[in-house]
Amino acid sequence: MNHIAGVMFxxxxxxxxxxSPASNTISxxxxxxxxxxxxxxxxxxxxxxxxxxxxxxxxxxxTGSDPMGYLPDHSRDPVVLLTPDILDPERxxxxxxxxxxxxxxxxxxxxxxxxWSEAGGSIVQPDAAYxxxxxxxxxxxxxxxxxxxxxxxxx
Amino acid sequence: MRWLLWxxxxxxxxxxxASEPNSEPPGAGEPSxxxxxxxxxxxxxxxxxxxxxxxxxDFLQEWADKGRxxxxxxxxxxxxxKGVNCRDCHGNAGHPYPKLQTPQVCARCHDAPGELTVRxxxxxxxxxxxxxxxxCHLAQAEDSHDFxxxxxxxxxxxxxxxxxSLRRDEGGDTVLIGINHRAGHALPGGTTGRSVWLxxxxxxxxxxxxxxxxxxxxxxxxLTQGWxxxxxxxxxxxxxxxxxxxxxxxxxxxxxxxxxxxxxxxDAPDPRQVELDRKRFALPxxxxxxx
Numbered sequence: 001m002n003h004i005a006g007v008m009f010x011x012x013x014x015x016x017x018x019x020s021p022a023s024n025t026i027s028x029x030x031x032x033x034x035x036x037x038x039x040x041x042x043x044x045x046x047x048x049x050x051x052x053x054x055x056x057x058x059x060x061x062x063t064g065s066d067p068m069g070y071l072p073d074h075s076r077d078p079v080v081l082l083t084p085d086i087l088d089p090e091r092x093x094x095x096x097x098x099x100x101x102x103x104x105x106x107x108x109x110x111x112x113x114x115x116w117s118e119a120g121g122s123i124v125q126p127d128a129a130y131x132x133x134x135x136x137x138x139x140x141x142x143x144x145x146x147x148x149x150x151x152x153x154x155x
Numbered sequence: 156m157r158w159l160l161w162x163x164x165x166x167x168x169x170x171x172x173a174s175e176p177n178s179e180p181p182g183a184g185e186p187s188x189x190x191x192x193x194x195x196x197x198x199x200x201x202x203x204x205x206x207x208x209x210x211x212x213d214f215l216q217e218w219a220d221k222g223r224x225x226x227x228x229x230x231x232x233x234x235x236x237k238g239v240n241c242r243d244c245h246g247n248a249g250h251p252y253p254k255l256q257t258p259q260v261c262a263r264c265h266d267a268p269g270e271l272t273v274r275x276x277x278x279x280x281x282x283x284x285x286x287x288x289x290x291c292h293l294a295q296a297e298d299s300h301d302f303x304x305x306x307x308x309x310x311x312x313x314x315x316x317x318x319x320s321l322r323r324d325e326g327g328d329t330v331l332i333g334i335n336h337r338a339g340h341a342l343p344g345g346t347t348g349r350s351v352w353l354x355x356x357x358x359x360x361x362x363x364x365x366x367x368x369x370x371x372x373x374x375x376x377x378l379t380q381g382w383x384x385x386x387x388x389x390x391x392x393x394x395x396x397x398x399x400x401x402x403x404x405x406x407x408x409x410x411x412x413x414x415x416x417x418x419x420x421x422d423a424p425d426p427r428q429v430e431l432d433r434k435r436f437a438l439p440x441x442x443x444x445x446x
Contacts, residue, residue: 038337061331061333070322
């Protein structure tokens with residue numbers, strides 16, 4: 001049902017576009033449904049590094065708090081802004097304009113992190129979970145099936 | 156006289172083949188009469204990898220390398236023969252066979268030792284949307300049993316995508332990479348030797364490659380912590396931040412995501428590997444000149 005709610009939301013609301021001074025908002029529940037869809041938006045956490053490291057939305061980019069320090073791609077993917085509880089309206093407008101100019105439809109998460117948390121949204125600690133050959137000592141599987149050991153980790 | 160030698164050689168040949176160390180696992184094979192009535196199901200199933208799970212070159216090679224371990228056959232050929240057969244999934248109860256429950260029936264092997272595909276599915280957005288294994292892996296006519304997987308041509312097309320942008324910090328520039336995929340389970344699914352690799356290259360104005368960073372997603376064995384699962388989870392995927400050590404002269408950043416079937420390092424040839432996505436990001440001129 002969540003994805004149906006997400007699709008309904010997308011049909012009923014229109015995102016912010018270039019030149020539009022008003023921001024379009026999305027609730028935490030609507031965002032949860034959208035993130036569960038096959039085409040989720042990109043969440044941009046504009047609260048700054050300390051807040052991001054403390055906990056953020058799954059899949060969110062830490063853009064830094066200065067809109068001029070973030071270079072978006074021109075993929076035209078929809079983005080959702082995760083802002084601090086108190087954000088200077090002028091700075092918010094700059095964020096929206098910068099992203100809209102790059103072709104991104106922009107949405108604003110209503111209530112920010114606290115609303116997300118209250119709605120039961122998952123919060124992740126950003127990590128660097130990957131293996132980088134040459135950096136750390138590790139072995140990658142030599143065969144396609146390693147005798148059952150990996151599965152046992154999760155038993 | 157020569158014909159007699161030929162005759163002796165021909166009689167001796169089958170015995171030689173049967174004693175090859177890489178020979179196929181023994182077994183009774185398909186014992187049922189299912190195809191007598193279910194011809195379409197049988198015919199379509201024969202196109203799937205499951206039908207030959209104990210005869211693929213990958214399996215035969217690895218099975219031989221590991222000393223022909225009997226327990227491998229519990230999934231690759233539960234009833235013997237070339238691979239999975241009707242009764243291995245549908246049971247031996249006879250008609251009327253109960254309707255199979257997914258993902259439970261799949262979990263018998265796809266959560267077997269060496270896999271966690273079904274376990275990661277249970278935590279996925281696909282499961283929350285009510286999608287089932289067969290929605291992707293048997294998206295054919297109702298009577299088809301032509302199970303498709305990543306080795307099927309085109310199956311991986313559009314399954315994953317990259318998002319690429321740049322953050323300018325006081326201490327330097329950082330590339331932000333997001334990896335999302337549509338698989339209803341961790342990527343790569345299947346057994347532990349498969350992997351997804353991320354390559355990040357930087358290029359100069361003249362197209363010269365300046366640097367490359369390589370990242371691997373899959374299982375690896377940490378020397379102190381044992382086996383670690385670093386596959387790409389379904390749903391939110393992964394975000395990676397890669398500081399650029401030196402951006403002088405950098406004009407283009409390119410990220411590529413590659414799915415590999417062969418175990419081992421990236422430089423081991425894998426003719427079946429598939430590029431899942433590629434993104435290029437052209438930097439404004441002032442970026443490369445400002446540091």
